[in-house]
Amino acid sequence: MFEYTFVSALLANEDITEYVGEQIDPITTTQTAQRPYLTYSLNQSEPVSQTFSGPSKTKWGTYDVITVADTYDDCLNLSNLVQRTLNGLAVTTDNVIVHWTKYEDSTDIEQRIEPGTEKPLYVRSDTFKAMYVPIE
Amino acid sequence: MPETPGIGAKFEYGETSAVYTSATGWTVVAEVTDLTPPEPETDDIETTSHDVTDAHRTFQAGLTDGGEAEVTTHYDKTVYATIEGLMRLDKKFRIRYSDGSAIGWAGYFKGHGTEVDIEGLTLMKFKTKVSGKPVPIASIT
Numbered sequence: 102m103f104e105y106t107f108v109s110a111l112l113a114n115e116d117i118t119e120y121v122g123e124q125i126d127p128i129t130t131t132q133t134a135q136r137p138y139l140t141y142s143l144n145q146s147e148p149v150s151q152t153f154s155g156p157s158k159t160k161w162g163t164y165d166v167i168t169v170a171d172t173y174d175d176c177l178n179l180s181n182l183v184q185r186t187l188n189g190l191a192v193t194t195d196n197v198i199v200h201w202t203k204y205e206d207s208t209d210i211e212q213r214i215e216p217g218t219e220k221p222l223y224v225r226s227d228t229f230k231a232m233y234v235p236i237e
Numbered sequence: 238m239p240e241t242p243g244i245g246a247k248f249e250y251g252e253t254s255a256v257y258t259s260a261t262g263w264t265v266v267a268e269v270t271d272l273t274p275p276e277p278e279t280d281d282i283e284t285t286s287h288d289v290t291d292a293h294r295t296f297q298a299g300l301t302d303g304g305e306a307e308v309t310t311h312y313d314k315t316v317y318a319t320i321e322g323l324m325r326l327d328k329k330f331r332i333r334y335s336d337g338s339a340i341g342w343a344g345y346f347k348g349h350g351t352e353v354d355i356e357g358l359t360l361m362k363f364k365t366k367v368s369g370k371p372v373p374i375a376s377i378t
Contacts, residue, residue, distance in 0.1 A: 149358050150311070153246045153269045157311065159358060201356075232356065 103162055103233050104143055106192050106199050111139065111166075114186045120170075120179050130169075136222060137170035137179055149232065159234040163205070167226045176210050176223035187229050195236070202231040245335030246272055248308045250346075250365075255329045257341035257374050263331060266316065270360060271309035274332050274340055275367045277301050303342060303367025306330065312351055312359035320363055321349055330365050331374070339374040342367045 108125050111117050117139075124130060124138035145163040148156035166183050170176035188204035205228045212221050249263040256262065280299030289295060310316070324346050331341040348364035 150270050151244075152311065153244055153272065154267065155244075157268075157358065161356075 140167045163230045165226045180225045200232045241336045247333040249331045251329045268311040273307040275304040275306045277303045306365045309362045312361045317361050342371040344368045
């Protein structure tokens with residue numbers, strides 16, 4: 102699946118796994134997760150073009166990778182690592198070809214409060230767009 | 238009036254011996270993204286003379302030019318090379334609409350090119366010239 106390509110790329114980066122281990126989960130993380138960690142969500146997947154015989158197999162996918170950390174610096178550094186790892190990613194796996202990936206945008210680093218505590222945590226979302234085609 | 242969806246239309250070409258109403262003898266060009274059928278246009282021959290009494294020019298129909306058709310598809314190097322090799326050769330062409338009807342014409346491939354989009358797919362375009370009158374086809378059997 103397309104999502105596994107960028108998750109694999111993040112897991113292959115030792116600088117990132119030094120921060121998060123294998124804590125890169127879809128949408129949200131487990132209750133026992135230790136910060137910092139990453140989550141991701143696929144926002145949009147649409148065919149690149151429409152033909153008279155149906156939509157193209159090649160698609161554009163847009164996804165967010167969300168960095169959650171206990172300190173502002175950890176959030177910033179980890180988010181920057183994510184951007185550098187995924188911007189320009191092009192990879193072929195057994196079931197998908199990613200032709201290109203580009204970094205699109207980031208939110209400001211937000212400070213939130215951990216539920217049930219007064220402990221601050223820091224969150225940033227990075228958005229990426231990729232063009233990919235499933236291999237049939 | 239029935240509404241005919243555009244999706245499902247096909248662009249085909251065949252030899253000059255191809256029969257417009259036949260399902261065989263035609264090569265379908267796949268993955269068409271844009272299709273512009275021919276638009277015949279008739280020349281105007283002005284017949285205005287000093288005998289006109291209402292200050293309006295008069296005309297009669299001249300010859301009709303069958304026009305040109307354009308097709309854009311996803312780029313395929315093999316298909317592109319094949320059609321590029323058919324440039325200027327007499328062929329028959331047909332656009333089949335999704336309701337089973339079609340329009341056919343004799344002519345030749347007269348132009349080709351590609352369009353490269355850095356974030357999209359590479360496309361190829363072909364242009365055909367209509368020779369004679371396009372033929373509407375009610376159905377293909």
